Amino acid sequence: SAVISQKPSRDICQRGTSLTIQCQVDSQVTMMFWYRQQPGQSLTLIATANQGSEATYESGFVIDKFPISRPNLTFSTLTVSNMSPEDSSIYLCSVEGVVAGDRSSYNEQFFGPGTRLTVL
Amino acid sequence: DAKTTQPNSMESNEEEPVHLPCNHSTISGTDYIHWYRQLPSQGPEYVIHGLTSNVNNRMASLAIAEDRKSSTLILHRATLRDAAVYYCILRGGATNKLIFGTGTLLAVQP
Numbered sequence: 001s002a003v004i005s006q007k008p009s010r011d012i013c014q015r016g017t018s019l020t021i022q023c024q025v026d027s028q029v030t031m032m033f034w035y036r037q038q039p040g041q042s043l044t045l046i047a048t049a050n051q052g053s054e055a056t057y058e059s060g061f062v063i064d065k066f067p068i069s070r071p072n073l074t075f076s077t078l079t080v081s082n083m084s085p086e087d088s089s090i091y092l093c094s095v096e097g098v099v100a101g102d103r104s105s106y107n108e109q110f111f112g113p114g115t116r117l118t119v120l
Numbered sequence: 121d122a123k124t125t126q127p128n129s130m131e132s133n134e135e136e137p138v139h140l141p142c143n144h145s146t147i148s149g150t151d152y153i154h155w156y157r158q159l160p161s162q163g164p165e166y167v168i169h170g171l172t173s174n175v176n177n178r179m180a181s182l183a184i185a186e187d188r189k190s191s192t193l194i195l196h197r198a199t200l201r202d203a204a205v206y207y208c209i210l211r212g213g214a215t216n217k218l219i220f221g222t223g224t225l226l227a228v229q230p
Contacts, residue, residue, distance in 0.1 A: 004163075031216050042207070043164065043220040092163050096216050099166075109156075109218055111163030 002027055002097045004112035012118045013083055020079045021115045023093035028073035031096040033109070034066070036089045043092065049076050083119045090114040124208045129225040132198045140193040140224050142208030147188050152211050154218070155182065155193050157204040164207065164220075167193065203228045 003026040013019050023032065034046040046066055049055040055068040069077045080087050094111040125143040132138040144153065155167040168175055168182045170191070175182040181194040195202055207223040 042222050108166045114163055
């Protein structure tokens, strides 16, 4: 399994400012993912971040608003830029890991605890 | 991405079995059926996955219909700690992405 930590765990920010969220994994992983979970909603994938390449964004998300860095195999950052109250959400990172099952190995995603962002 | 349909909410009593249904009528031949759950104030966690055959692990069982257009997650004895949102997700063999639907909010009564 992979243990993931995120910083900050929560923050309250003023509109128009930016916040950078950090995601640290305790093992080297190729693929990292960033999700947003708006209040009372399900998770929405923002982008996939592979080390050594540009992040791939999902429809409705752009790099100018959510720039992502992936400097090595254990770390990534997501910046929420020029924030508005609509950006108030929980932001979660996840990684893809290989797990040894009873009969065969399989891929599983492990999630961080999330960063709760409130924009005033 | 193929879509899944789940009831918005379900209730169960503690120590009773729970059957959480999922419909995925547009599933393709290479789609795996994954279940994740999200406990309150936590990130999602893996529960189980399968392709065609029924699967069992320490957490749950997954029953897959013969035509693969539906599946059921079975918690054999619900506990209060099983109260969570359960997500049924189809994942193609070539992709690593998880696309979450609305999930089922499971309430467990003592």
